[in-house]
Structure formats: C-alpha cells, structure tokens
Amino acid sequence: MSTSGFVYNGRATRVVFGSGSRVHLERELLALGVKRALVLCSPEQHALGASLAEQLGSRSADLFDRAAMHVPIELALEARTVAASTNADCILAVGGGSAIGLAKAIALESSLPVLAVPTTYAGSEMTPIYGLTEAGLKRTGTDIRVLPKTVIYDPDLTLTLPVGMSVTSGINAIAHAAEGLYSRDANPLTSLMAEEGITALSRSLPNIVANPGDRSARADALYGSWLCGAVLGSVGMALHHKLCHTLGGSFNLPHAPTHTIVLPHALAYNAEAAPDAMKRIARAVGHENAAQGLFELARANGAPVALKEIGMREDQLDQAADISCSNAYWNPRPLERDAIRALLQRAFEGSAPS
Ligand code: NAD
Known part of the structure; x- marks a missing residue:
C-alpha cells in the first residue's frame, strides 16, 4: 500500500x-x-x-x-x-x-x-x-x-461480557484489522485505524482477564473494536474471513472462537506475501512475529486455540478446505488447496502457526 x-x-x-x-x-x-x-x-x-x-x-x-x-x-x-x-x-x-x-x-x-x-x-x-x-x-x-x-x-x-467471550470477541475484532492491513483496498487511513485498533485490543484484553471490572480496560477494548469494525466496513477481507465463514456456515462452529483459532494460521499463510502488514500487526501486538504474537495472545488469555476444542471433527477438514477454495476470491497469496488443508490441520490440533 x-x-x-x-x-x-x-x-x-x-x-x-x-x-x-x-x-x-x-x-x-x-x-x-x-x-x-x-x-x-x-x-x-x-x-x-x-x-x-x-x-x-x-x-x-x-x-x-x-x-x-x-x-x-x-x-x-x-x-x-x-x-x-x-x-x-x-x-x-x-x-x-x-x-x-x-x-x-x-x-x-x-x-x-x-x-x-x-x-x-x-x-x-x-x-x-x-x-x-x-x-x-x-x-x-x-x-x-x-x-x-x-x-x-x-x-x-x-462489563457483563464474560471474560472468555471478551477475549474471543476482541480477537474477532483484531481479525478485521489484520486482514484490512493486507487488503487489496488497504489505504493509509484504514491502516492507521487497523494498527491502532489492534494495539488497543492487545493492550486491554489481558487487563480484562486480570480484572473483568476494569472500566478503563473495557473502554480501551471497545475503542479498539470500533476502529477494527470501521476497517471491516471500509475494505475487503480475504482468506481468514472466508475460512471462518466456511467453518461457521457449513460446520456450525461458534463465530468468535473460530476467528480466534484460525487467525494466527491465516496470517502465517499470508506472511510472506504481505510483509508490511505483518510488521504493523507484530508491532501492534508487541511481538516480533504477527502470527505467533496472536497465537500467544489467545493462549495466554485462556482462549481456545484448537478447532477440535470447539466442535470440529477431523473428518470434516477436507471438505472445509474444498469449500474454502471453491469460489475464487482475492488473497495476498494465491489459494493453494494443499497448503490450506495443512493450515486447517494445524488449527484443528492447536499447533503453533507456521
Ligand atoms: P452475539 O451477538 O451472538 O452474542 C453472543 C451472546 O453473548 C448472546 O447470547 C448475547 O446476548 C450475549 N452478550 C452480548 N453482549 C453481552 C454482554 N455485554 N454481556 C453479557 N452477554 C452478552 O455474538 P457476536 O460475536 O457479537 O456476533 C456474532 C454474529 O455477528 C454472527 O452472526 C456474525 O456473523 C455477525 N457479525 C456480522 C458482522 C457484519 O459486519 N455484518 C461483523 C461481525 C459479526
């Protein structure tokens, strides 16, 4: 961009x-x-x-x-x-x-x-x-x-949003901003909002876990979710959102936990094709690697990291990979069915993104 x-x-x-x-x-x-x-x-x-x-x-x-x-x-x-x-x-x-x-x-x-x-x-x-x-x-x-x-x-x-839902919902928001940073329509304004939104959420979620009644952390997280939502509303999404739409729509997996689990793996898939976006995401989560940083954010804050924990069956992974590749859509890295199947396997097992 x-x-x-x-x-x-x-x-x-x-x-x-x-x-x-x-x-x-x-x-x-x-x-x-x-x-x-x-x-x-x-x-x-x-x-x-x-x-x-x-x-x-x-x-x-x-x-x-x-x-x-x-x-x-x-x-x-x-x-x-x-x-x-x-x-x-x-x-x-x-x-x-x-x-x-x-x-x-x-x-x-x-x-x-x-x-x-x-x-x-x-x-x-x-x-x-x-x-x-x-x-x-x-x-x-x-x-x-x-x-x-x-x-x-x-x-x-x-304040009443349970801690577990706060973390997965917050990472659902981060997913909008992360894909917005490497979107085909990315522009300086949405990228500013995206980086600031990820920063606010990755800063506030651990504070919410430590103290769900922390009003300033709650305000910080809601501010971040506004910015991330604005990015989703302005630019197109890519592989990560397609995978989550498939997993939610065809396999009935819960929305926010699915986003939380898939995001690090989708970022790892796109890392080499979108180096500038990865740098900004990494900077926002305070980690040297964007995918790893988001995996750690989820794990350290008690969120699920494996699709098998939220109702996916291993024998559904082939079909999920097929559906995810069925309609052509833009993604920084071309859609490669075998690599996407491998991504889903790692997400299923809860392995670190690679
Ligand atoms: P949700 O709205 O289904 O809420 C989940 C549960 O949490 C509900 O039972 C709700 O009543 C409860 N809840 C919500 N806020 C609470 C609070 N503060 N305290 C206690 N309980 C609370 O979940 P969601 O993740 O916000 O939304 C998921 C849905 O939104 C999906 O259908 C998804 O596709 C859609 N979505 C659409 C867009 C879009 O741009 N169109 C963007 C993101 C999500």
Missing part, C-alpha cells in the same frame, strides 16, 4: 462514546429526526433491552427480544412484521452482532434507520454488511441502508 493513489470509503456514522453514554438515547433519536424505536436484543439480554425500552418510555414502540446468531430468515420476516405493525420509525439494536444483524435485516427491506448500542467487540455496527440464513445457507451482502446511522458505545454495557 502506498500513498501514490487509493480509494477511501468513509462511512458516515455518528459515534457517541463513553461510560454512561446510553443516557443519551433519546437525544440521539431526536438528532436522527425519528420518534419511536423498535428495540431489539437477544433473549439472554432481555433485561438490558427492557431497561433501554423503559428509559425511552413512549419513544419505545416495542421490544423484540429474540435475536439469534446468523439471522435466520424466519426470524427476520417476523421482526420485519413487528416493525411494520408497531409503526416504529427506527430500530434500536442493543447487543452483539446477532442483535445488530437482525436490525440490518429489517433496514434492508424497510430502509428504517438503525441506531446501535454494541455490547461485544464484533464490529457489525460499523459495516454495511448484512447476513441472512435460509435453509442452512448463510448469504451475505452489502447495502448502505443497513449501516447504522448512530452508534452509542457505552463501555459499562460490556
């Missing part, structure tokens, strides 16, 4: 960041020019969704608390009907990528503006990317209508 010429896709999202910033919900609705929000959350976060709906009072149209991973189409259809029947003029999603993904599914058809209050580090709130799952197949697309108009980052809402 050079400064000789590039395209930068700035995404127009208003960001309100800070401890306690959820108090500004009503102000932010009015600033958007809307009046009544349909509040979305997952069943596990019903209490939080209900408290935001209560805070909004008459500006809450209803609470829909059944958001689920990968947005099943039946759920999207039901939520769209609820949005239409309550006459909501915006969607307020509180939670992780699942709640925000459901809001995007509604916005895709209705063009209702989305306001997001993220409580994980997945980064969906910063992207125009949506996903819908129909008959077991997850389809993703990009549409600027689904990009949230306003994001309220309140680190206090992440």
Whole structure:
C-alpha cells in the first residue's frame, strides 16, 4: 500500500462514546429526526433491552427480544412484521452482532434507520454488511441502508461480557484489522485505524482477564473494536474471513472462537506475501512475529486455540478446505488447496502457526 493513489470509503456514522453514554438515547433519536424505536436484543439480554425500552418510555414502540446468531430468515420476516405493525420509525439494536444483524435485516427491506448500542467487540455496527440464513445457507451482502446511522458505545454495557467471550470477541475484532492491513483496498487511513485498533485490543484484553471490572480496560477494548469494525466496513477481507465463514456456515462452529483459532494460521499463510502488514500487526501486538504474537495472545488469555476444542471433527477438514477454495476470491497469496488443508490441520490440533 502506498500513498501514490487509493480509494477511501468513509462511512458516515455518528459515534457517541463513553461510560454512561446510553443516557443519551433519546437525544440521539431526536438528532436522527425519528420518534419511536423498535428495540431489539437477544433473549439472554432481555433485561438490558427492557431497561433501554423503559428509559425511552413512549419513544419505545416495542421490544423484540429474540435475536439469534446468523439471522435466520424466519426470524427476520417476523421482526420485519413487528416493525411494520408497531409503526416504529427506527430500530434500536442493543447487543452483539446477532442483535445488530437482525436490525440490518429489517433496514434492508424497510430502509428504517438503525441506531446501535454494541455490547461485544464484533464490529457489525460499523459495516454495511448484512447476513441472512435460509435453509442452512448463510448469504451475505452489502447495502448502505443497513449501516447504522448512530452508534452509542457505552463501555459499562460490556462489563457483563464474560471474560472468555471478551477475549474471543476482541480477537474477532483484531481479525478485521489484520486482514484490512493486507487488503487489496488497504489505504493509509484504514491502516492507521487497523494498527491502532489492534494495539488497543492487545493492550486491554489481558487487563480484562486480570480484572473483568476494569472500566478503563473495557473502554480501551471497545475503542479498539470500533476502529477494527470501521476497517471491516471500509475494505475487503480475504482468506481468514472466508475460512471462518466456511467453518461457521457449513460446520456450525461458534463465530468468535473460530476467528480466534484460525487467525494466527491465516496470517502465517499470508506472511510472506504481505510483509508490511505483518510488521504493523507484530508491532501492534508487541511481538516480533504477527502470527505467533496472536497465537500467544489467545493462549495466554485462556482462549481456545484448537478447532477440535470447539466442535470440529477431523473428518470434516477436507471438505472445509474444498469449500474454502471453491469460489475464487482475492488473497495476498494465491489459494493453494494443499497448503490450506495443512493450515486447517494445524488449527484443528492447536499447533503453533507456521
Ligand atoms: P452475539 O451477538 O451472538 O452474542 C453472543 C451472546 O453473548 C448472546 O447470547 C448475547 O446476548 C450475549 N452478550 C452480548 N453482549 C453481552 C454482554 N455485554 N454481556 C453479557 N452477554 C452478552 O455474538 P457476536 O460475536 O457479537 O456476533 C456474532 C454474529 O455477528 C454472527 O452472526 C456474525 O456473523 C455477525 N457479525 C456480522 C458482522 C457484519 O459486519 N455484518 C461483523 C461481525 C459479526
């Protein structure tokens, strides 16, 4: 990547960041020019969704608390009907990528503006990317209508994110920035955000593990996840995201742990083809080697490092390699089926990246 010429896709999202910033919900609705929000959350976060709906009072149209991973189409259809029947003029999603993904599914058809209050580090709130799952197949697309108009980052809402999920969700965010650094569309701005995002997350995750109630570490991690999400929203991804999409979509592996396990191996695969990106990632994680540094970050903080620990079977690795190579897509190093199969074997066993 050079400064000789590039395209930068700035995404127009208003960001309100800070401890306690959820108090500004009503102000932010009015600033958007809307009046009544349909509040979305997952069943596990019903209490939080209900408290935001209560805070909004008459500006809450209803609470829909059944958001689920990968947005099943039946759920999207039901939520769209609820949005239409309550006459909501915006969607307020509180939670992780699942709640925000459901809001995007509604916005895709209705063009209702989305306001997001993220409580994980997945980064969906910063992207125009949506996903819908129909008959077991997850389809993703990009549409600027689904990009949230306003994001309220309140680190206090992440204090309840269990330590294990904090680490894997944080490394999921790092994956966006790492692939953004060697993206075909990489540009000086997204690379700045990517390096800063990885630095903030690799600095804060060990502090969160040591003390999950450390508010400044929580704020630092959420700041990092914002930057990493913004990178995902601006530039194209490569092999790592394709592998994780395959493992999640075809083998039902959990999203953030899969990213955590695969990332060091995908980076090792691309290392020689993307030396500048590797230098920046290594510098951000404070290790001499990018792949090794991220492997250590996961291991030292108690995250899973082997696909066999999270439900993958060894006899599925061939098929995973085939699917990952089936559609041509850009990657700094050409897709080599045997080398990708070997990468998956190492990720399966939890061996060090090489
Ligand atoms: P998630 O939203 O499914 O959340 C996982 C679980 O953690 C849920 O039960 C949720 O209620 C709970 N949770 C969330 N925040 C919590 C908190 N602060 N305290 C306690 N519990 C909390 O998980 P995720 O990893 O955030 O999102 C994964 C989904 O998002 C996947 O479907 C993925 O494909 C999608 N995603 C999409 C994009 C995009 O740009 N479109 C980007 C990243 C992820």
